[in-house]
Amino acid sequence: MGDLDQVLEKSHRARLFPVLAETSKEGRATSIYLACLASVNEFGRVMLASLGQRVGSRAQIAAYTEVAFPMGKGEKAARPDGLVVLRVGARRWTALVEAKVGNADLSVAQVELYCEVARRYGIDAVVTLSNEFASLPAHHPLEISAAARKKVEVYHWSWMNVLTQATLLIDGAGVEDADQAFILAELVRFLTHPSTGVKGFDRMPAPWPDLVAKAQAGAPMSPASEAVREVVGAWHQEVRDLCLILSRQLTTEVDPHLPRAQRADAEARLRADAERLCAEHCLGASLRVPDAAAPIEIRADLRARAIVVSMKVRAPEDRKSNKARLGWLLRQVEASDPAGIHVRLHYIGRAPSRQASLAEARTDAEELAGGRDAPELVSMEILLVSDLAAKFAQRNKFISELEAAVPSFYERVGQHLKGWQPRPPRLREDRTEPESVSVEALAEESEEEASATQNVWFVPEPE
Structure with a gap:
């Protein structure tokens, strides 16, 4: 098994202001998003919760880009777009991140390669990020083989989902720290700019x-x-x-x-x-x-x-x-x-x-x-x-x-529209006081009802 700690030592923390080539849209978008994930507490909590990870007040999120995983002699190092590390006390949860922007599509071969990287380095999950949509993060838009998924969880976020979650937090005043709220607002501004390449689903397929x-x-x-x-x-x-x-x-x-x-x-x-x-x-x-x-x-x-x-x-x-x-x-x-x-x-x-x-x-x-x-x-x-x-x-x-x-x-x-609901039961007028439903009161009421019933059904014999 590869040494993940050595990889982390050589990797760079995700930056809010990445210094990358103008052509590196994917690298820029991934770095900014992962930096916000690690910097804005509520945002990181919401996004990782969708992957089944509970992020409490003691949890720490770190995000890296430009990560390289040696794969052995004769093999090129695998280079996913990012790596997320969640630490809660002594527990560590990790996930590789592979992102696409614009019309670029994810490929099964690439995702399955990163599943193999994850197995070799003891990484828990592979998360993809693109303009493709998934009903739930666990419902991946690609058909990844069961063999590739073995011992590795595979999830998917759409860029529009990222934008929506950030917008909901801002609109609902869900970020307590003013500086973090500003950072999240800048992420929304970045993702909504046409040059970023984030878009919704706009057409059915050719068939x-x-x-x-x-x-x-x-x-x-x-x-x-x-x-x-x-x-x-x-x-x-x-x-x-x-x-x-x-x-x-x-x-x-x-x-x-x-x-x-x-x-x-x-x-x-x-x-x-x-x-x-x-x-x-x-x-x-x-x-x-x-x-x-x-x-x-x-x-x-x-x-x-x-x-x-x-x-x-x-x-x-x-x-x-x-x-x-x-x-x-x-x-x-x-x-x-x-x-x-x-x-x-x-x-x-x-x-x-x-x-x-x-x-x-x-x-x-x-x-x-x-x-x-x-x-x-x-x-x-x-x-x-x-x-x-x-x-x-x-x-x-x-x-x-x-x-x-x-x-x-x-x-x-x-x-x-409002749904109809039955009205709640009302107190009987003769039972408004606690004493009216005591054991003694109920026994007396029962005797009175029995007597009344007997009088109704009793028919005297003719003389």
């Missing part, structure tokens, strides 16, 4: 138009095909970018709402969504906004060439009639622009749902609710339907329309 055409024609698609997996992988990146966009708009963290099994296994999520795409000809996602009435559901229907954004809430059970329950919902969005908004009602049992535009629902709520003889209304859904027609198959137009539809739906509907 997208062909896949949309196949769905409309009813042609069979295989979940195992490269085109389907590439499109689903791109969709997952876009869902993550949507979360980051909403996070910055709402100044709070928005995450994909994933089943537990899919949170732990990126391949399981890819496989499930690929099967759904082939069976239902649609892509779906669920976003969780803190304290919102329900998750935001997104559905991209390839056959209909439409995007549907929706939220579903439980009907208030303290309203007896269906009309009153629907009225409770409509009052929450009475000031919302109804264009493209629909209301869908779900009834108890197998009764079919009913749907109408928001404008129609406002005009005749009783007709939509179904009248007195209709089954009990149990839940209600509000939907924004965007019919994109030919724009749906265009790789960049689809993304721009989606990124406009989701925030628009939340502004017009989502931020106004």
Whole structure:
């Protein structure tokens, strides 16, 4: 095993103001980011927490660039872009960092090489950084082999995620030290400059138009095909970018709402969504906004060439009639622009749902609710339907329309919705005092109830 301490002795600390060639965009961006990671306590805590590392007040973070790892005779030294060292007491956790900016993509071969370096030098993890997106840091955008991952954790940060986390800390006044807050603000300013090369997800992959055409024609698609997996992988990146966009708009963290099994296994999520795409000809996602009435559901229907954004809430059970329950919902969005908004009602049992535009629902709520003889209304859904027609198959137009539809739906509907909750139980008027529920009082009450029951059921025999 290689000697990591010797490597650290020859390495340079990450600098806020790196002296590098003008052409070294990656080196400059990596050095500035890692210096902020080590210098701004709250920022380092948030970023490393996403990798499962707890950073308390006693923890120390050090970051290095220009690191070189000798690999033996006849082999070139491996030179990742950076190295992070977290020390908590006697414990040390380390991670190699490999970064790309602009349109440069990570490669499987390079990541797997650094996994081998990590094993040789007893390093715990390899972290990549690029404009590619991952739903969670543990969901790497590349398919790294299980053999390469052996004894080494592999994570991914997108530059947009870095920018979002820094922005959330600044907007929420999450950095106590004024100097550190200034440093973090300068990182945001640096990352948002066009010359840095940080960008969001802006287009679907090349197979997208062909896949949309196949769905409309009813042609069979295989979940195992490269085109389907590439499109689903791109969709997952876009869902993550949507979360980051909403996070910055709402100044709070928005995450994909994933089943537990899919949170732990990126391949399981890819496989499930690929099967759904082939069976239902649609892509779906669920976003969780803190304290919102329900998750935001997104559905991209390839056959209909439409995007549907929706939220579903439980009907208030303290309203007896269906009309009153629907009225409770409509009052929450009475000031919302109804264009493209629909209301869908779900009834108890197998009764079919009913749907109408928001404008129609406002005009005749009783007709939509179904009248007195209709089954009990149990839940209600509000939907924004965007019919994109030919724009749906265009790789960049689809993304721009989606990124406009989701925030628009939340502004017009989502931020106004409140979920119904049962009222808390009230004290009985005859039990407001502690003495009224003592053992003696309850025993007396029980005897009175028994006597009353006996008198009701006792029928005297005729003389």
